Amino acid sequence: MFKRYGDTEVVRGLSFDILPGECFGLLGPNGAGKTTTLKILLGLVAATSGDVRIGDNIIPHDARTARQRIGVMPQMDNLDPDFTVEENLRVYGRYFGLAAAVLAQRIPVLLELVGLMNKAHSQIGELSGGMKRRLTLARALINDPDILVLDEPTTGLDPQARHVIWAGLRRLTQQGKTLVLTTHFMEEAERLCDHLVIIDHGKIIAEGSPRALIADQIEPQVSEIDGEQTAEWVRHYAAQCCDRFEVSDETLYCYHRDSTAIRNALQDYPGLRHVERTANLEDVFIKLTGRELRDN
Amino acid sequence: MAYDFSLPVLSLRFIPIWRRHFLVWRKLAIPSILGNLADPVFYMLGFGYGLGSLMPHIGGASYLTFLSAGTLCYSTMNSASFEVLYSGFSRMHVQKTWDAILNTPMMLDDILLAELVWGASKSLLSGLAILLVIWVLGLEHDWALSLWTIPVTLLIGITFSGMGLVMNAVSPNYDFFLYYFTLVITPMVLLCGVFYPADRMPVLLQDFAAWLPLTHAITLVRPLIMGEIPSRIALHITNMLIWSGASFWLASILTRRRLLK
Structure with a gap:
């Protein structure tokens, strides 16, 4: 894929495959084109040229269908501040067309998963940064997605909260979900991912498993x-x-x-x-x- | 970045988003209703009784009745404008609610349609509240006819939501909306006959006002309150439909450019 804004080419011929069930990490310095790449994958931005597919769905043409089975944890928290924890999940679930009965059954399970059972009726303003991130993760799982897109999932969290998120993500890979992750924390990528792509200036500069990259690229x-x-x-x-x-x-x-x-x-x-x-x-x-x- | 000129896709998918706005509103309903209702009603009663006592009847109705029809349109217009401008901007730009929704199967067109319909819903509510005051004071000349103002308030709401969404799409911050209120909304209120008959203005201004949607809204609503069937109904409805359609289209072109890049 290629993406050009005016004269600036932000993504310059990225090409990669993500296999079902793997944790795929997209690494790169600020401005390398990570977030743009994720937006292209989600069909929110059209690539200037290139060919993007998620399963049988051609992006951006079938983006709506593709997003039905994708969960997204954005970089910035955008929870609804006027709703409680539970309402945030319920309202979000409706955007996927989920029925009230499905949501009533799914929400407690998700709150349990992210350790927010006793916060169901709390206002968002009462939550700590870590709790908000965990709620955002639960929200990304409301449609029981096959693919999870995580844009810097632990940025701004303290080590405890980060480890809780990591444990949650590891459980999700064990369940067979595909994770697509961007991060600035190399430790995070090393712990979670089996397949990494390092990009800079919109191009891939290295690709492989964390262990292979360390073995191949460095003493x-x-x-x-x-x-x-x-x-x-x-x-x-x-x-x-x-x-x-x-x-x-x-x-x-x-x-x-x-x-x-x-x-x-x-x-x-x-x-x-x-x-x-x-x-x-x-x-x-x-x-x-x-x-x-x-x-x- | 090239513009995407395609027409917005209208689909019932917008309903869950509308429901979200409704749920938020329900939590803050009482101050919101008070704010929407108290201000216009105080003005209407103050000017209606105060100025009205100095004035002859206008077209066979008291000034208060005349003014109540203008107030109905004015507050309906304001409700939609405030909703899509300040609250809409907060959802789009500050709280990033739109970004969250865009990560689901919803499309930007669904979000914009939800804003449009929600703005119109707030207008409908304002319109109903003013209509209720009109009924309580017995200002309407024909109750059954006054009911027809209800669909008109919806149309006014859609029109001004659409126009507001255009501003929303190009606004860098909240302060920007002041230009819109000062340069668009206020002149419209003064030219289109909210407080006095528009035909008292210089002809040039009248000709200009004849294009504006608020003129057509008032020309429809005022006779309905004063017990008459409006003339040239199709013209007025067409004018507002064109403003709605054109502004909503423009808003979707500009918003796509702003967000989907």
Whole structure:
């Protein structure tokens, strides 16, 4: 798919397949085209050119039919502030044409799933940020969708709330639902997804399972070294001790396969702090998309 | 971004969205009814008795009766305008209720139609409230004929909801609506014969006012309150239908451009 706004090409030839039952993660820095891509998938925005299908439905032509079995958890909470928790779910269910009896049976189950049973009659204003996110997740499930589209589902949540959402999402994949997720948290993508696509400037720059991406794209170990003498140490040792390295402010990120040489070289520098860890998806992401801020 | 000029698709799918608006309204019904009703009724009674005592009868009716017909149209118009502008903008832009609905099988056309019909429903309610006051005060000359104002209030509601939705589609914030009220609604109220017969205005302004929907609304409603069958009914209805249709179409073109990009 391609998407052009005036002279700017936001999506420049993205192509991927999402298999039923997998958790598909769409990663990329701000402005990479993630949200636009999701909107195209949902048929809310027409691609400038390209071919988008969900099952047998051709998007955007059959978007209405496709959305009947899709649940969406948007980036920004847009719960109805004038309704209670339960009313939010009931009113939303009606948009899918669900009968009152179906909703009466489904709503308690969903509230149970997201741990809001005792909040059924609370006003939205009384809920914490985490509760609102959980309610938004329950709302996305009101039509018992086969596909769940999650646009940054845990942004702005504290670790506890994030773990609750993750547990909920994992249960949903176990039930065989297909998850399509965008996130800024590499840990989230690593934990939840089996299939990742990293996009930047509207193009795919890497694709694979989290483990395969880490194995293919990056050295297995990372040493983070920081302190006043970092620059000096880098001058003397970085090239010989690291397979690849980056310096950001006073921190050295040294990617390697074996840390023996690094440890030896650090012995004369007691002032430097050294943390050694296995490489993760965030390292892959930074390697591929750079360390510069993406504010626009 | 190219404009999508296709006609809005009208479907009964809008009903669950209308029901949502109704449910919200029901929670705030009492202040809402008071706000909708008290203001126009106070003005009507104040001017009707106050100014009316200084005035001769107009077309065989007291000034209060004359004014009540104008007030019925005026408050009906205001209800729809306020609903789709302030509340509609809040649903679209501030609360992002429309975004939430767009993630379901609903289409933007369904959302706009729900706004249009909901705005008209609020108009109907305002119209009924004023009509009730008219009945209680015995201002109408023929009760059965006055019932015909009810479908007219619905039509007024649809017309001004449509026009309001155009403004909604292009507005960056709430302040923008002030232009619409100051430059469109207020002049219309002064030109179209709410407070005094429109034919007292300079001819040029009369010719201009002849195009405006409020003129046609009042030309239909006033005789119905004053016990006469309006003349040229088809013309008035056609005028308002054209305003409704054209503005709703324009609103959907502009809203698609605003949201579906």
